[in-house]
Amino acid sequence: MKSLADLHALRDKLKSDLKLRKESGTKIIIGMGTCGIAAGAREVMAAVLDELARRHLTDVQVQQTGCIGMCDKEVLLDVLRPGEARITYGNVKPEDVSKIIANHVVNGNIVEEMVVGKIENK
Amino acid sequence: MQHIRAHVLVCGGTACKSSGSQKVRDAFARYLEEYKLQDEVMLVETGCHGFCEHGPLVIVYPEGTFYCRVTADDVKEIVEQHLYKGRIVERLLYREPLTQEQVPNYDEIGFYKKQHRIVLANCGEIDPENVGEYIAVGGYEALGKALTQMSPEQVVEEVKKSGLRGRGGGGFPTGLKWQFAKASVSDKKYVICNADEGDPGAFMDRSVLEGDPHRVLEGMAICGYAIGADEGYIYVRAEYPLAIKRLRVAIAQAEEAGLLGRNIFGSGFDFTIHIKEGAGAFVCGEETALMASIEGKRGMPRPRPPFPAVSGLWGKPTNINNVETFANVAQIINNGAEWYSRFGTEKSKGTKVFALTGKINNTGLAEVPMGITMREIIYDIGGGITNGKKFKAVQIGGPSGGCLPESMLDLPVDYDSLIAAGAMMGSGGLVVMDEDTCMVDVAKFFLTFTQSESCGKCTPCREGTKRMLEILTRITEGEGREGDIELLESLAENIKATALCGLGQSAPNPVLSTLRYFRHEYEEHIKNKRCPAGACEKMLSYIIGDDCKGCTKCARNCPVQAISGAVKQKHVIDQSKCIKCGACMAGCPFKAITKG
Numbered sequence: 001m002k003s004l005a006d007l008h009a010l011r012d013k014l015k016s017d018l019k020l021r022k023e024s025g026t027k028i029i030i031g032m033g034t035c036g037i038a039a040g041a042r043e044v045m046a047a048v049l050d051e052l053a054r055r056h057l058t059d060v061q062v063q064q065t066g067c068i069g070m071c072d073k074e075v076l077l078d079v080l081r082p083g084e085a086r087i088t089y090g091n092v093k094p095e096d097v098s099k100i101i102a103n104h105v106v107n108g109n110i111v112e113e114m115v116v117g118k119i120e121n122k
Numbered sequence: 123m124q125h126i127r128a129h130v131l132v133c134g135g136t137a138c139k140s141s142g143s144q145k146v147r148d149a150f151a152r153y154l155e156e157y158k159l160q161d162e163v164m165l166v167e168t169g170c171h172g173f174c175e176h177g178p179l180v181i182v183y184p185e186g187t188f189y190c191r192v193t194a195d196d197v198k199e200i201v202e203q204h205l206y207k208g209r210i211v212e213r214l215l216y217r218e219p220l221t222q223e224q225v226p227n228y229d230e231i232g233f234y235k236k237q238h239r240i241v242l243a244n245c246g247e248i249d250p251e252n253v254g255e256y257i258a259v260g261g262y263e264a265l266g267k268a269l270t271q272m273s274p275e276q277v278v279e280e281v282k283k284s285g286l287r288g289r290g291g292g293g294f295p296t297g298l299k300w301q302f303a304k305a306s307v308s309d310k311k312y313v314i315c316n317a318d319e320g321d322p323g324a325f326m327d328r329s330v331l332e333g334d335p336h337r338v339l340e341g342m343a344i345c346g347y348a349i350g351a352d353e354g355y356i357y358v359r360a361e362y363p364l365a366i367k368r369l370r371v372a373i374a375q376a377e378e379a380g381l382l383g384r385n386i387f388g389s390g391f392d393f394t395i396h397i398k399e400g401a402g403a404f405v406c407g408e409e410t411a412l413m414a415s416i417e418g419k420r421g422m423p424r425p426r427p428p429f430p431a432v433s434g435l436w437g438k439p440t441n442i443n444n445v446e447t448f449a450n451v452a453q454i455i456n457n458g459a460e461w462y463s464r465f466g467t468e469k470s471k472g473t474k475v476f477a478l479t480g481k482i483n484n485t486g487l488a489e490v491p492m493g494i495t496m497r498e499i500i501y502d503i504g505g506g507i508t509n510g511k512k513f514k515a516v517q518i519g520g521p522s523g524g525c526l527p528e529s530m531l532d533l534p535v536d537y538d539s540l541i542a543a544g545a546m547m548g549s550g551g552l553v554v555m556d557e558d559t560c561m562v563d564v565a566k567f568f569l570t571f572t573q574s575e576s577c578g579k580c581t582p583c584r585e586g587t588k589r590m591l592e593i594l595t596r597i598t599e600g601e602g603r604e605g606d607i608e609l610l611e612s613l614a615e616n617i618k619a620t621a622l623c624g625l626g627q628s629a630p631n632p633v634l635s636t637l638r639y640f641r642h643e644y645e646e647h648i649k650n651k652r653c654p655a656g657a658c659e660k661m662l663s664y665i666i667g668d669d670c671k672g673c674t675k676c677a678r679n680c681p682v683q684a685i686s687g688a689v690k691q692k693h694v695i696d697q698s699k700c701i702k703c704g705a706c707m708a709g710c711p712f713k714a715i716t717k718g
Binding site (some may be wrong): 001002003004010011012014015017018020021031032033037045048049050051052053057058059061062063064066104 | 124125126127129130131162183184185186206207208209247248254255257258259260262263267269270317377380381387388
């Protein structure tokens with residue numbers, strides 16, 4: 001490290017690694033009840049993590065949740081952008097993940113044909 | 123590269139390690155692999171969170187879930203339920219002692235709510251063995267700012283304006299100390315970090331060194347720049363192996379990154395830091411004894427002046443500050459003196475870290491703004507007294523400090539109020555005592571400590587504390603004489619006035635403060651040969667009450683045949699034979715025996 005500018009450059013690079021402990025940006029929530037796991041939630045989760053890594057979306061949080069009762073529509077995947085409605089997608093397959101992330105998570109365009117539920121932001 | 127979706131922070135402070143956090147960490151590594159989560163969940167070992175009573179602690183992000191008293195056997199459940207399926211393991215959450223309510227999140231726990239963390243901001247939040255995490259949260263920014271945008275004068279001025287005072291106990295204004303060292307003209311100067319934390323029950327400095335070592339290194343380097351020193355020493359006791367290990371890692375990483383060493387940030391400023399391990403003598407926390415020890419001499423104080431700022435280590439101008447003092451510096455430079463001086467009282471600025479120990483529910487480490495009351499620390503943060511007992515006194519400031527009674531609980535905690543009350547800030551150890559504690563015994567405990575740690579160089583400390591201890595010992599053994607209290611007082615005043623260094627000058631404080639607030643307990647010991655708290659074993663007598671059914675069990679348990687009585691008749695203890703072992707009381711099925 002030769003200068004203060006070097007320190008800042010390094011800091012900005014490293015900061016994203018710790019974002020998880022400080023801020024919350026967009027959240028992707030995957031149904032991980034027994035029904036979800038049986039329907040392939042782990043594979044969907046893996047696809048989500050791969051896609052996020054490929055796109056360097058370090059500020060997106062991935063969380064899990066339990067069964068919400070729509071077991072026949074599992075795998076359920078919710079996208080919650082700050083200040084927007086929580087959108088639930090149903091019957092998500094690993095191959096759908098990149099479409100959801102590209103359209104909704106990155107660009108804010110809901111993938112209407114897959115939506116099974118919506119909770120308005122209070 | 124995988125997207126990391128969760129961080130598991132396992133506390134690796136000394137307290138959590140001794141309650142088994144290493145096994146917890148190993149179990150996490152094993153189960154994360156078993157569930158194939160090792161690439162998406164990051165496992166981090168952090169420094170102390172301060173909530174040692176409830177350790178080993180584990181925090182899971184992004185949720186910020188706070189798990190307490192986690193054992194290796196719990197780990198499988200956390201991995202399977204929380205990390206795999208996203209369900210919080212409720213049985214491991216913290217429960218507020220008063221409401222029994224479960225609190226899932228770190229920042230909502232009563233223990234943390236009243237705290238304001240400046241020094242401990244990163245402790246428990248970052249990996250202390252990874253300089254990258256320190257940089258990511260803004261580390262070394264202050265050093266960069268000082269070196270490239272400020273003159274040494276401006277740095278000294280900023281620290282002066284902040285109102286920061288020495289956190290080692292004395293409370294001398296830090297900026298002024300720096301100014302003296304800066305004003306000394308010399309080809310060589312030194313910066314020393316005093317990490318010889320020796321007060322019984324104090325572990326603030328250790329936790330900072332273990333949890334955020336770079337913060338201390340950064341503070342020392344800024345000081346070096348301000349006073350014109352290019353070399354620093356950290357004097358840390360060898361009993362702190364984890365702190366030493368993390369310091370070594372931190373120094374190596376900082377040197378590697380060019381944050382210590384030659385020409386830092388291209389400014390032409392050089393600074394290197396060495397570690398000197400002390401052998402754990404209490405007197406080596408005194409600055410002149412500490413420097414003698416670094417020089418390889420016997421750790422004994424010398425008269426001042428000359429002060430270290432004029433003639434210190436190897437006769438060169440030296441600035442010595444405590445760990446916590448240095449840990450405040452980077453934040454002052456980053457945020458400005460004005461920001462810092464917003465916290466605290468008029469004459470005591472900023473925050474202070476306290477180590478809570480004794481009969482208190484939440485043993486641990488708490489950082490609070492100066493001026494908070496003792497009551498808030500003990501009840502709101504500390505969770506009150508254990509086992510629903512009554513509060514009796516709090517000992518503050520270690521062996522140099524004093525005991526404050528309940529009537530002083532609303533005293534604001536700052537340097538000057540504590541001195542006026544007969545105690546002192548000290549390094550920040552708080553020992554809470556309940557109604558079962560005998561204050562004469564407490565004074566004896568602390569004096570025993572200073573007596574055995576006295577280096578012996580000056581007579582008042584060597585001989586005076588010895589005589590005081592003899593008097594206290596005979597008082598607690600029921601041999602106290604008329605006039606002992608006055609004798610203690612006159613010895614204490616003489617030692618205070620004539621001892622060579624801080625150790626001796628402050629050694630009588632525990633006696634004086636207990637005499638000030640609990641004089642009746644001394645009198646009771648001397649005049650009535652009775653210990654009101656029932657703690658001084660030699661003065662106790664065991665008495666069989668009317669609940670006695672004459673079962674003869676106590677008579678059979680007594681090792682010296684001091685108990686007599688017929689079957690189904692009330693028994694009696696012969697006090698002249700009784701050796702106060704307590705076997706009768708422990709064995710009585712009717713709880714008919716009391717001591718007092």
